[in-house]
Amino acid sequence: MGWFVEYYNGCGLKIKVIDKIVEHRGIQRIEIYQTESFGKMLVIDGKIQLTEFDEAFYHEMLVHVPMLSHPNPKNVLIIGGGDGGAAREVLKHNPDRVVIVEIDEKVIELCKNYLKIDGNALSDERVEIVIFDGKEFLKKAKDFDVIIVDSTDPSPVSMSLFDEEFFSLAKDRCDVFCCQSQSPTIQLNYFKEILKNSKVFENRRIYISYVPTYPLGLWSFLIAGELSLNFKKINRRYRKRKIKTIYYNPEIHISAFNLPNWLKEVVDDVLNERRGRNA
């Protein structure tokens, strides 16, 4: 049927699509396509959320880095993530309870019926789905071992997940926190804003990974809390929990924190600016 194009700043990714499987216009515009080379593809408000080809690259790095940074994550909150991919990965750690707080129930419904990348996580009895605003949920929530934010790009629907108040609430309610933090190459303003707004976490760290169908292919994550970056410890947990992965491994986990010089400078500038202001 032609080409889907997602435009960034002065560039764009074209994906050949065979068929539009479903479309819904509600609080967000949700589309699921069949593509020629990437399997099924979920698009929200014109932005590629995932393809079957590389969703594991993203979900595994979003989930296993924080989950393996925690010694025993039994009680996990996912904010966003209505496609069920993050929950699927969390369940590999054998938690007692996973809460998904998704603001748009249509994402859950369409992904469950048409996308089916959740590996039945969205029907698992340990998984509780709450249709609610993530920040409002946090205001009344009890503690979690790990909180993972699997949001869309900042938009009117998701922007409350990127401000100082949100990070402050999250900090008080978990041991380990992780969120996606956008493309540092082509969305540098978003990236810097997330880094600035999360200053309540004094030990926050950035890690990066490769997600081919995200803007220019390099993606970033912010992690904070009680972290271990000891390879032997991470590797022991990975083997003990018998995690099976397509992309992630403990070597990649540690490597992902090694940033190229230009990105280290960006991160240091934001962190130093903050120290300067507070001095």
Added chain:
Amino acid sequence: MGWFVEYYNGCGLKIKVIDKIVEHRGIQRIEIYQTESFGKMLVIDGKIQLTEFDEAFYHEMLVHVPMLSHPNPKNVLIIGGGDGGAAREVLKHNPDRVVIVEIDEKVIELCKNYLKIDGNALSDERVEIVIFDGKEFLKKAKDFDVIIVDSTDPSPVSMSLFDEEFFSLAKDRCDVFCCQSQSPTIQLNYFKEILKNSKVFENRRIYISYVPTYPLGLWSFLIAGELSLNFKKINRRYRKRKIKTIYYNPEIHISAFNLPNWLKEVVDDVLNERRGRNA
């Protein structure tokens, strides 16, 4: 003036272009564009070779990994690389002599006059430019400390740089060998072929890096010879030679050899197939 598009398999990268600075149709079709967001861009036979925005990501990883794997690289051969970016990085190691063997003299001429990313390396007195076929040159060449192959995608002009004979000649003429080995996500056949054809190097290793304007953003390199992968040694050499970089650092150097699981499997399959055949 519109959009330049490079198509891969079922997808493509669009880049907004303001102006075509120069075009030449000879043994290859060479175009240099001014883009909106990526500075100047070199395109050969329809494929993006580099943009000012991210050429350092590629050239630094292509050059500093092999150069810092060698204790004292004074005599270096670059095959291809007519844009001068690789030579610019090699010169940071203070070699006595750099030979660039480029098959298409028009690449040198147009890059020197219009692209100007070589930092005057193409005019440096230590740099010798030979307009010749890379494989034919190797047949009569003396030894080099390091050989770096900065080729285009396999094409009628460059395909002699990817066959068994080429790797065999290269092995006999250097301590450390490195070549770009294409996109492992979207050009898996090329990647596997390079890995297979280089079997004369028993200790060959793959490393990966992020180059946003290359097909789907992940790029691979093959390195072989007398290698060190000891972080302290690499780091000491990096500091001693006072290398200044935008992307590369010794942590990234070591990390780049940590492959995601799916790619480790591809590499192991090719290597095991070979061992199976020879058993």
